[in-house]
Amino acid sequence: MARIPAGLLRVDGRRSGCSGRGPRAAAVRRGQGMxxxxxxxxxxxxxLLRTQRPPLLWVVLDEAVIRRPVGGSAIMCDQLARVVEASKPPCVEVQVLPFAAGGHSAMGGSVTLLSFENAPDVA
Structure with missing residues (x-):
């Protein structure tokens, strides 16, 4: 159960200053290298989600991900728009588990399941 948007659904680095050109972006990259x-x-x-044969991405978000304000209203608006946009291709499935569902087995953290065509699944 994701408590933050999965990396494939997060907004890009424009607001972080990590992308782009120029002296400001270079300074940000030096100061925040990792x-x-x-x-x-x-x-x-x-x-990868925009390739000829994209992988299937199925994400279940905790309702808190879309309710808890993180980074201010502009960033939240960008983030929610990114989740909606990312969920449009048929290879992406995004679900929100509502608070009303109560306790569940994934409350302890996130779960990642990788499935392969010619190999066993890995959790």
């Missing part, structure tokens, strides 16, 4: 590397890697992984 963070910027992670943002850049996440943005590249998002490109």
């Amino acid at each position: 963070r910027c590397l992670k943002v850049t890697a996440r943005m590249r992984r998002q490109d």
